[in-house]
Amino acid sequence: MHSQLLYRKCIVCGVKKPRKNMYRLVISNSEQCVVDRVGNLQGRGAYLCDDSKCKASTQLVKRAKYALRTHVELENSEDLKLLR
Numbered sequence: 001m002h003s004q005l006l007y008r009k010c011i012v013c014g015v016k017k018p019r020k021n022m023y024r025l026v027i028s029n030s031e032q033c034v035v036d037r038v039g040n041l042q043g044r045g046a047y048l049c050d051d052s053k054c055k056a057s058t059q060l061v062k063r064a065k066y067a068l069r070t071h072v073e074l075e076n077s078e079d080l081k082l083l084r
């Protein structure tokens with residue numbers, strides 16, 4: 001048995017990696033940027049790889065906001081802070 005690997009592009013480094021090694025960011029109903037740990041939250045997702053350089057990148061907030069096409073301010077997102 002082998003399961004098909006889904007590749008997603010990291011919003012910071014642009015490298016495609018298996019989705020299971022990435023964080024999926026979504027905007028919740030309460031307009032918070034959250035990390036989708038289960039993988040089934042509704043809405044547009046943005047993917048971030050588990051490279052510490054990407055997680056700590058100063059570009060992360062800007063890239064995530066663009067990728068999620070949101071007006072929500074992400075700077076205060078608790079989930080994003082936890083990644084760092």
Ligand SMILES: [Zn+2]
Binds near residue numbers: 013014048049050051
């Ligand atoms: Zn990356």
